[in-house]
Amino acid sequence: MSPLDRLPSDRGRASEWLEHHALVAVTLGTAVVLVVMLYLPAGVVFSEAFVDDGLPTLGHFTDVLTDPFYFGILADVFAEPLAIGTHLGSLAAWVGAVSISLSVGYPIPGLDVPVPWIGIDTPGVRKGLFGFTAYQAALSTIASVALGLPAAYVLANYEFYGRQTLRSLTILPFVLPGIMVAVGFYAMFGRTGTLNSLLGAVGLGPFAFIEANPLAIVILAHAFYNAPLVARLTVTAWEAVDARTVETARSLGASERRAFRDVVVPQLAPAVLTGALLTFIFTFMTFPIVLALGGLQLATVEVWIYDRIQQLDYAEAATLAVLETILSLGLTYAYLRYESAQTGFARAPSPPSKERLIPDLRTALSLRRLAIFGYGLVALLLFVGPMASLVVGSFTDGSGFTLRNYAFLLERQLEGASFQTQPWPAVRNSLLFGVATLLVAVPMGVVISVVTVRAGRRGRIVDTLAMLPLAVSGVVFGIGLLQGLVFGISLPGGWRFQVTGAVAIVVAHAVAAYPFVTRNVSPLLGSLDPAMVESARALGASRTRAMLDIELPLVANGIVAGAAFAFAISVGEFSSTVILASGSESYTMPVAVERYLGRRSGPAIAMGTLLLIVTAASFVVIDRVGGRYEL
Amino acid sequence: MTELRLEGVSKRYGSGEGTAALRDVDLTVRDGELFTLVGPSGCGKTTTLRTIAGFEEPTAGTVSFDGEPMTAVPPEERDVGVVFQSYGLFPHMTVAENVGYGLRFRDPPNGTSVDERIAELLELVDLEGMGDRDPDQLSGGQQQRVALARALAPAPDLLLLDEPMSALDARLRESLRRQLTRIQSTLGLTTVYVTHDQDEALAISDRLAVMNDGQIEQVATPRELYHEPATRFVAEFVGDNNVFDGTVRTRVEDGARYRVDVDGTTFELAGVPAGVDRVSFCVRPAALSRTVERNEISVAVETSEFRGESVHVYGRWQERPIVLRLEDASEDELTVGFEPEDAHIVDAW
Known part of the structure; x- marks a missing residue:
């Protein structure tokens, strides 16, 4: 066939042009959205860090880095990086002052029982704001891993009724808005909360759990978010372990315990590390949880940025935000390295078999089963407790069962003035924005996956930069949106660039959500046999066509998972929505919760319950329609 | 049909000097020929194939089909059929949909319908009635x-096969390659076949190229390549061989032969070029015979494998590995010799 026979007609030529350039077009669209909705707002705020009285300067960074309030003892190191002897000397002095003591009678409030207690007495270290932020993130990570791994062990090794559903539901905490979790924790652990009611029934308490130990509660709340994440990642890796590798180790003489240590643990380690790193990144950036449960006495960098902005100290806030972003981007890069180490995991040819959890009563009373049930109780208290307390709280007041809170919502809906916050528009907007976010975020995320996976190792830098929404402070992003888009930017020629309202909200949500699409799609895309796309191309398919015909159908699971996340993140997003939805329209459910919370907690909790139900129902629908989703 | 030509094709990875995957490759594959690229892994044979298909862009040089330059043409417009080592079947499509995929972009030849073409192709490869299966329900073969x-369905101008048999067991491989050569010669389709298996290369090719380190060592028919390897590398890579290095001593009285000394033993060889001091020569296992009483060596037997028709003997002579093909052998030590004309000079300097 000569090439002349194949000359396309004009129409054919147009569609051919489109086919050849569709990928480029979507990539450009994604880039434009990122520039306008992410780099511009973040840049507007970040630039404050480099300017002093209109002149460029790095002075703000020197000030922050050498201020013990921010960096504690590290500030001395930053101030005089070359005085190594002095720094080592103070380290040695600190180690020498550590003392360990054994005492009996650790005072548990309300309980007069002597408990042996090992006290490790360390002289105080000035951690500074960044140090404390990292410290609480590290503790939160340890708690999340400690609470997530047993769940992964049970889900991966035992068969029981509702296992699949439970596995699906582990996504739920992750997508709840922080403000809801805070309210839930108050409802569960507060002075009049569910736990105290339960303890009161057996004559104990009441205890001031939150007031007495706010840091512990903050860490538990972080674990509430992230332990299910660690569990999800680990279960996936665990189920991918080839049982034959364990059998081989056993046949070579390894005991069951030894085979687990030598064969299974190394295969789980990347997943656990990935989960731990993600947890650390998320909790390093934590904001609503700490603000609501701890207040300024537990200030993290993010909370302090918020406080600085309230005090109109933009330069310092921006400097902190830049440092925070650099740290989290570094961690994100590390995370992506572990992720790519995991892409080799395919579905194992012979996955490990699952044991029944309760085969008979005798086994059910074995030590291991009892430990599992004990863990189940803790999980019930920590994960189900806050959510259940929220639901219960919406139906009760001080004296008992009531429908007053829902009656209030209904009344507000039916008789409220148009400037008042009504429940139905909140639900409707949340769902609409959620779907719209999904429609914008999925193409963005997929295109970034396609571009970075194809670039291989070189793509990792791009991949890291594309994950910026995970690493940029939500507060900074919100302020940037306000300064850059809501107030608008003057352009030459008297034009004004301004984006607000529903469009701005959807795009802002999409920017927050697409990294989750990318993270769900990239590993699958990376594991596809390149021979498939190349075969399609040799058979006459253009690159875009091969992507549509071959790659996308084969990573459909990842796309559905990413879409589910995009939807959930949109429904739960609070900080940028509350800024962009300043009018009486386009508010969402979390914003409504916050607005009610200002005056009465009852209706807010009822609204929160509504949010919980809508989110859970959406996930059941997505689960039915789209099958599996994973992170 | 199509004649394929590569001229001065080079491929480097990385910037600047980088690593060279191909160095200045010249190659002509004649119309209708089954041409094989053979060589050890990393020799550049797959890169050559991918350059022909358009998946790799050469750093220098041109690829042309029937004199038409193809270097700037994307893979989907080259009209080539490609079969990969991993097959690259689309797991979300049935067998028939896989075979028909290329017909979404090119009309079936001779005015047949798409369905007819799919049925025709499935019959050609003995898979009638399997169209509705999913690929993962099928065996490797x-x-x-x-x-x-699937590669043949759109009637490509050129068929490219990248180690298509290497995932299959030996017996299946042999029957499939007979089927492949039958189909190829029936269609008269210009075909480039990449393999690391020199047995397979000798068995199926009209002509073949031996590649090493990004370069072509020799292009020849299987017989030529086997009996007259152009380089020491070809001599050692293609088939079993015994290679010796020796010093040229004197010309034998009748003039056509030379005496060559190998570690103190003197051999008489034919075909030594005039004026050289040292030669490398090879003697095929079958040329070493117990009945020839010239150029004798005594071989210490290490192992022998019974192969039905013959016995393959692996042993040593003066620390050099020696391979023999004998009708039978049970001794621990045996003496064999070869005719001067059965030695082939692969290098001289």
Whole structure:
């Protein structure tokens, strides 16, 4: 066939042009959205860090880095990086002052029982704001891993009724808005909360759990978010372990315990590390949880940025935000390295078999089963407790069962003035924005996956930069949106660039959500046999066509998972929505919760319950329609 | 049909000097020929194939089909059929949909309908009635034939096969390659076949090229290549061989032969070029015979394998590995000799 026979007609030529350039077009669209909705707002705020009285300067960074309030003892190191002897000397002095003591009678409030207690007495270290932020993130990570791994062990090794559903539901905490979790924790652990009611029934308490130990509660709340994440990642890796590798180790003489240590643990380690790193990144950036449960006495960098902005100290806030972003981007890069180490995991040819959890009563009373049930109780208290307390709280007041809170919502809906916050528009907007976010975020995320996976190792830098929404402070992003888009930017020629309202909200949500699409799609895309796309191309398919015909159908699971996340993140997003939805329209459910919370907690909790139900129902629908989703 | 030509094709990875995957490759594959690229892994044979298909862009040089330059043409417009080592079957499509995929972009030849063409191809590869199956329900050999049918369906100008048999067991491989050569010669389709298996290369090729380190060592017919390897590398890579290095001593009285000394033993060889001091020569296992009483060496037997028709003997002579093909052998030590004309000079300097 000569090439002349194949000359396309004009129409054919147009569609051919489109086919050849569709990928480029979507990539450009994604880039434009990122520039306008992410780099511009973040840049507007970040630039404050480099300017002093209109002149460029790095002075703000020197000030922050050498201020013990921010960096504690590290500030001395930053101030005089070359005085190594002095720094080592103070380290040695600190180690020498550590003392360990054994005492009996650790005072548990309300309980007069002597408990042996090992006290490790360390002289105080000035951690500074960044140090404390990292410290609480590290503790939160340890708690999340400690609470997530047993769940992964049970889900991966035992068969029981509702296992699949439970596995699906582990996504739920992750997508709840922080403000809801805070309210839930108050409802569960507060002075009049569910736990105290339960303890009161057996004559104990009441205890001031939150007031007495706010840091512990903050860490538990972080674990509430992230332990299910660690569990999800680990279960996936665990189920991918080839049982034959364990059998081989056993046949070579390894005991069951030894085979687990030598064969299974190394295969789980990347997943656990990935989960731990993600947890650390998320909790390093934590904001609503700490603000609501701890207040300024537990200030993290993010909370302090918020406080600085309230005090109109933009330069310092921006400097902190830049440092925070650099740290989290570094961690994100590390995370992506572990992720790519995991892409080799395919579905194992012979996955490990699952044991029944309760085969008979005798086994059910074995030590291991009892430990599992004990863990189940803790999980019930920590994960189900806050959510259940929220639901219960919406139906009760001080004296008992009531429908007053829902009656209030209904009344507000039916008789409220148009400037008042009504429940139905909140639900409707949340769902609409959620779907719209999904429609914008999925193409963005997929295109970034396609571009970075194809670039291989070189793509990792791009991949890291594309994950910026995970690493940029939500507060900074919100302020940037306000300064850059809501107030608008003057352009030459008297034009004004301004984006607000529903469009701005959807795009802002999409920017927050697409990294989750990318993270769900990239590993699958990376594991596809390149021979498939190349075969399609040799058979006459253009690159875009091969992507549509071959790659996308084969990573459909990842796309559905990413879409589910995009939807959930949109429904739960609070900080940028509350800024962009300043009018009486386009508010969402979390914003409504916050607005009610200002005056009465009852209706807010009822609204929160509504949010919980809508989110859970959406996930059941997505689960039915789209099958599996994973992170 | 199509004649394929590569001229001065080089490929480097990385910037600047980088690593060279191909160095200045010249190659002509004649119309209708089954041409094989053979060589050890990393020799550049797959890169050559991918350059022909358009998946790799050469750093220098040109690829042309029937004199038409192809270097700037994307893979989907080259009209080539490709079968990969991993087959690259589309797991979300049935066998028939796989075979028919290329017909979404090119009309079936001779005015047949798409369905007829699919049925025709499935019959050609002996998979009638398997169209509704999913690829993962098929055996490895069946998957391989689906991949072949899929590549052939749009009637490509050129068929490219990248180690298509290497995932299959030996017996299946032999029957499939007979089927492949039958189909190839029936269609008269210009075909480039990449393999690391020199037995396979000798068995199926009209002509073949031995590649090493990004370069072509020799292009020849299987017989030429086997009996007259152009380089020491070819001599050692293609088939079993015994290679010796020796010093040229004197010309034998009748003039056509030379005496060559190898570690103190003197051999008489034919075909030594005039004026050289040292030569490398090879003697095929079958040329070493117990009945020839010239150029004798005594071989210490290490192992012998019974292969039915013959016995393959692996042993040593003066610390050098020696391979023999004998009708039978049970001794621990045996003496064999070869005719001067059965030695082939592969290098001289």
